[in-house]
Amino acid sequence: MAHLLGAENIGIAFGTRTILEGLSLGVDEGDRIGLVGRNGDGKSTLLRILAGLQTPDSGRVTRRGGVRVGVLDQQDRLDPEDTVRHAVVGDVDDHVWASDPTIRDVLGGLLTGLDLEQRVEGLSGGQRRRVALARLLAGDDDVVFLDEPTNHLDVEGVAWLAQHLNSRWRPTDGGLVIVTHDRWFLDAVCTRTWEVHDATVDPFDGGYAAWVLARAERARQSAVVEQKRQQLMKKELAWLRRGAPARTAKPKFRIEAANAIIADMPEPRDSVSLAKTATARLGKDVLDLEDVSLTLGDKRILEDVTLRLAPGERLGIVGVNGAGKSTLLRLLDGRLAPDSGKIKRGKTVVTATLTQDVKELDEVSHLRVAEVMAREGTTFQVGGKDVSAGQLLEQLGFGPTRQWTRVDELSGGERRRLQLLRLLVGEPNVLMLDEPTNDLDTDTLAAVEDVLDGWPGTLVVVSHDRYLLERVTDHQIALLGDGKVRGLPGGVEQYLELRAAMEDGAAAPAGSGAPSRGRNNAVGTCAGMGNPRSAAASGGSEAERRQARKDMARIERQMDRLREKRARLDARMAELGQAQEFDGLSAVSAEVRDVDAQLEVLEEEWLSAAELEG
Template sequence: MANIINLDRVSKGYGAAGQLLTDVSLGLDDDARIGIVGLNGAGKSTLLRMLAKTEEPDSGRVTHRRDLRVASLPQTLTLDADATVSDVVLGTAWLPQSMGAEHEWAGDAGVRTILDGLGMGYLGLDTPVGPMSGGERRRVALAALLVRESDLLILDEPTNHLDVAGVDWLAKHLITRRGALLVVTHDRWFLDAVCTMTWEVVDQQVHTYEGGYAAWVLSRAERQRVAASVEARRQNLLRKEIAWLRRGPPARTSKPKFRIDAANALIADVPPARDQVSLQRLATTRLGKQVYDLEQVQLNAGPKSIFSDLTWQVGPGDRIAILGANGAGKTTLLRLLAGVTKPDGGRLVTGSTVRPAFLSQELKELPGHLRLLEAVEEVAKRVKLGDRELSAGQLAEVFGFTDKRIWTPVSDLSGGERRRLQMLRLLATEPNVLLLDEPTNDLDTDTLASLEDLLDSWPGTMIVASHDRYLVERVTDTVYGMFGDGRMVHLPGGVEEYLARVATPGFAPITAKGAEAPPTGPGLSAAELRQARKDLSRLERQMTKLSEKEAKINEGLALHGSDYDKLVELEAQLKAVRQEIAQTEEAWMELAEKVPGN
């Protein structure tokens, strides 16, 4: 290890934003892999710019090792509209001459691998960047950094505009890349996958922690518990987050490098993240039995076909994640369910009690003449979410708005704050169906934890289109994939199954349960096919009930082991139930052979 950058008593502030950093001293080693977290506006991007020496501190000193090669991806960038992909990635149309042009290994094959990994394999090297979207330009700029060697790679929100597969590819690429890494991102899975140390920017200081996001949450909560310096509400929120982390996949819980016993003591009395049975019962009460019923739906986005023949049911209390590449049609589907658009064919039936709230990716017009609290109270002064009743001010606090900030005019809010306010106002309408399109955009990690805690106890149907793997695993129970073939594919293996399918050349997605494929059964009309599917569902429910009955009889056998007469009676019942199970299974298998996709 060798030191490459030092910050010595560095301070930085701006007139309107106030003081961001005060007397910060840090060192960076040549093999460091550091994730930077903190609230929006805390100074994370400012810290990155000073480390890269693109901005000078107000006081203190930033020193670089001689001949240090720094490659930096800022939050905002400007590319020459006349430049091509080749000019940006291989030339110096964006990067300075000091970064160098075309390295030996950065030929067409190397560039193509990186563009493919970032989800831009459809681009030619002679494609002009002028007509591209902001997300495409950002990915081209990221590719320009990745084809070059550097001693320090600084990335500010690199996962923005990447889908789940792109984030997974970038994480694997960075893990094998030589040199130091500094990254600011709200993608907590990415932080855990890539980083071995975390810097938290808070209260004008930078605190250092060993490990990625999970280790940071656990260590910070332990430090706060010992110091007893934070209020009970925030502590309880952290403890819930820790409970979920410790109960999650082994890969997540094995990362933290601190005393596991302390973590277990901290979460000993924390209940599960959500009581699914109670929430399902509440959801059924509020929504009835029908939410969305799509039957042979055709859906287009301009000339592009999204679905050609989709049959899909969404029920009360369903918590569904939709995964797919950019442009797969996830937003178009949510707009259909929200009632913004209508199907181009087929039938969509929405339950009579459904009150949807649609969070789009665009920042809708907000009342700029009002203050933040007034903008919330304009919708509702008190909100009931599940078993919690909150005032407008308390709901604002959940979304990270302090007492002082709630009196800020809406017109003065940052982009991230306006995004939070947009979601806050949606929840204040007390919907019973949430349709969320990339809800984590512009939200910091603390606000995301608060949002997830709120969604854990929210009784209703939730459909989330997101590239945030952490959010998907935390708040949803069922995952569907959209692979551009006109079908919804049920993924029992969740995100891992999605990534495995995407990585398999020439894969053929299977039809989801309830997602209809074109009929191929011999002699079955569309009406007969629908009836056959209903019969299959009825037989599946019957088998479930019979299995439960069999389990109760077995419990009775164990309980009455010394009662001969009772045992004879129970044995006869068990024989009859098993015979009925066999007959039901045989009927199901016979019918399933006639129904395509089963």
Template sequence: MPPLVVGERIAQSFPSGTVLSDVTIGVGDGDRIGVVGRNGDGKSTLLRILAKRLEPDSGRVTWRRDLRVGVVEQDDVLDPGLTAIGSVVGDRPEHEWASDPAVRDVLSGLMGDVDHHAEVGTLSGGQRRRVALARTLVRRWDLLILDEPTNHLDLEGVTWLADHVRRRSEALLVVTHDRWFLDEVCTLTWEVHDARVDAYEGGYAAYVLQRVERDRQAAASEERRQNLMRKELAWLRRGAPARTSKPKFRIDAANELIEREPPVRDSVSLSKLATARLGKDVVDILDVSVSYDDRPVLRDVEWRIGPGDRVGILGPNGAGKSTLLGLVTGEVTATSGRVKRGKTVKISALTQHLADLDAVADDRVSEVVGRRRTSYETEGKEMTPGQLLERLGFTSAQLSTPVRDLSGGQKRRLQLMLILLDEPNVLILDEPTNDMDTDMLAAIEDLLDTWPGTLLVVSHDRYLLERVTDHQFAVLDSHLRHLPGGVDEYLRLRAAQPAAAAEAPAKPAASVSQRGGQNERQLKKDVIRMERQIERLTERIADLDRAMVDASSQPSRLMELDAERRPLAEELEATEEAWLEASAELES
């Protein structure tokens, strides 16, 4: 069967430069393609050309006959006079769309907090974006083209969208900076760079490995960039079995790279440095409650933040995450309880807003930097502000650019650099991934790996949270809850909330002792049994991995070993999930 879409010898230039040159590319039936690359390198341009929404300077795009293409662009325009539900379902009568399970699934997944009868013009930017996404997803297509679909979605929304897209039968072409989403839904990756498009098999993790191999084989001169991607690869391969089992790449090559790469963070050294800079006391939130107009936002919060802690904070919008951070910074006063701060604590926050750059909007980047510190220390080495800017993706030419003319992503990076030059010892990042491409996110994560302070991160970007933090907490039902099982545990708790809320009358959760000694003893036995099983499975899988490396030149033997390893990895993942649930029940 012929491809759905073929772009032949496409070229496209703008006043700022050439973004595509002599590109030939195609999308086939069932392809799930993620598009990555630096901001401004032509990702969205490529999508618009293939969707026939932009005529290229040269070359042509051919669609299969009667092809149905659904497109969601970043700036989709909706009629402000239409209702939200009217924008999504059009003129279909209510009894028709309301009885369609596919439509109900999209509406509940994307528009749960949207008044269906409100006019689009009265909705927030994020709500309008989700209405535009829902309008496309309620229909069936042959090819679905999505440009940054995860923007304005919270963690649960991104998880829902990934699951929804996996269940659809259309071919997919998607641009997103959400690396977890890329790994979940994509089987191919296109990298747009230097006016060309390179194709890789697999999602983000496989792309990282193949890109490292490409750079290594070509003896690329960008040594710093190669080292960064190797560190990224090492973290990916050391992660959860679900992540590492998906990419189809040479195991011996991956293991060879990882063996030479040290751990992502030297936790012991960073902890010593953090303690030296902060002392033993950072911020203790002791039995704190916060209410606004007699409405409880936080209740009975007990949280001791130590030197060098790296914490991710989860929770639905409006749950109280900003209030919690306000307690840390001192901007929020506790209604009851008390907050203790160490004498040497110096807190800085990277917020979602860029207003703090307004005062220097007319200044050039070099002037703003020149008024700050002359050096920044990382990994025991001193860097000049210019070197730090280069590490954050600025070119020498951009140093003479006025701050007001920077892109959103460049402003965020400048904002982060100015904060780091102030040398805080507690850093708060509130949705730091906005306007960032995947390369720049990796660079910032690499910089944070060597930052010796206490780090608090609020983000809907699951990959970032798992990458830069060691512990996760959630604000749920006005309480702060530790998540031993990380993001997966948070999603399970959130999924269980509607069912729990439907029960009446509500009853306080019973403690382990109230559930009875027999049940507690059985839980403890189950936990110990599963821990032994996890240890046994982990050792067996490690033995098989070593055997696969030794058998790298024997394809038939490799297939036998892989067939033996796959069910063990699935059993390990299931056992770990059960262990987390049992452990959480014991702690509750």
């Protein structure tokens, strides 16, 4: 693959803190790279340096001649005097850009319902973000850098963006580097993962699921990662294996490796036990909406809706922006009264809501994190165990030094974590989360999910993060903007199909058979997005597919023999290590490296055959 751009020995520090040091890496044609790591570890800084928006303190960034680079930064770079149309396509004549299928697809996917003649200065923050993303995608760049592109996108918009990026270039063309906390998006788009930590970068093959597996394997082999982090990683792997079918469509040897790691892990949560505990705390009645209708302004939000929440129920809510998801939460927790119908609350119900803006922390902004938690208590029950305030803070990423930071100095993600902890230790039995993933990195999201797994109560989650919804909720409902609530036994994928069907019906007259355009087609093709390779795997003849199946079986037998040999070598190395026979240990280590190299080659051959077999 041809080289596009690279960094040579770059380093940068902010004050006394080193963010990146002595780092060399590159982006080649065909690379689809996701940057992961904790907030503050330097993901956005690395992206900005590679994109040419920031100069490192040392080292340099080089580009191949003629390479065009496009960047979606977190900063707003739009001219407020521009119209939406001019901001996206510039001075290009209407008949020119309207005949470009890429630009039509981008406008249909990101700016549906937005007046193209409206000035940028009158847009909301989310609308401005969509316009900035549309302007970038309407271009013809060789390398695209995206910093949190899914912010302000609903589930449908995220699915469209994944489809667009997967079809934007041929598999061996273009380069893509993404910073995002959306784990489904990472799996759907990225074929490589860079973990930014401790001023360096560790590369991994594959998306989020492959990164979790590889990191857990490295941790187990090296035995240098603390036990708490290993257990959390294994629990996340258990979810990846037992989750949606699209996420487990991995090569057989990958699934077997995951099974070996998580063989002794229980289900992510004991639903029966939690339901019993929730019933004891709540009784049989929790929250019921009966024939509820609500209109805000001239918009009908709910019309004759009946919804019942059971003890221990875990409900996810999805829907288009403006459909009334947050309004439904306000009805459930009593902050808003309906126009008609009844809301019945159980006598023992205690609700708590994590809002999007976290203004609840303003009253304690002058206190330190540890002082805020001390107000709530000294010990708390989590998953049936007593934990101290400090332990609970550390579980959600507040280390010993960070616990003494003032609340008004916390980042957005830290404020959300602290407020969630305050809600949990207040012992509500109905917890409502409104877009809880905002500003949280992937490691912190896994920690939050781990805490929620052991929380015995009724949980209601509004989110566009489909990974989170599938991970912490047992079923989902949809608000489609027509005043109705629909159950989704097929999960988020069913929601996308419903939305595509609705827009198909709106775009084409009944019986016309006219195909939908723009966003409609984009969303309709997103089923099965969990395996980006699958689209390319359907082209071989039947004879070629039969041969591919034979090749796969042959390769698997070879790999089984190599794995058996690897296990024998591992045992031999352990014996030599105990006997301190270092010469023999060196020779066996060389054999291990040779076996690993052979396995890597066979894995690539297996993947090639699997693509052809389909």
